[in-house]
Amino acid sequence: MLKLTEGFKKLFPSVEVIIGYAVAFYMLSLALQTLPLGLAYAIWSGVGTAVTAVLGVLLFDDPLNIGMVFGLPLIIGRVVLLNTSSKTKVES
Known part of the structure; x- marks a missing residue:
């Protein structure tokens, strides 16, 4: 928007x-009530960056280039890695 x-x-x-x-x-x-600051911010910024890039391509005809094709999975993969390697127990 x-x-x-x-x-x-x-x-x-x-x-x-x-x-x-x-x-x-x-x-x-x-x-932030249940996640450590670093993990929460990594998820928030990483997912936000990836979703914004995809929406830019889909809704605003932003160019899809080789950097995006390889970069977006790296961003998502790093967020997943941070999430799975976190030693903090998330309460449900």
Whole structure:
């Protein structure tokens, strides 16, 4: 939605971006109650980067290049590696 705001000149996409950021930070704060900071931030930023790149290609015709093809699985793989190697027990 940030791209659709045109520099926060359009009202409705701007409101959606602000709400989206508020929800994202709230959800991160909830995750931090049970996950270590490094792991939570790695998941948040890694998944956010990967999803943003894919949505850019699908919705905004961003170019898909060789760096994205090999880079996105590396980002996701590193997040999975961090998650599986974490010694912190996550309570359910």
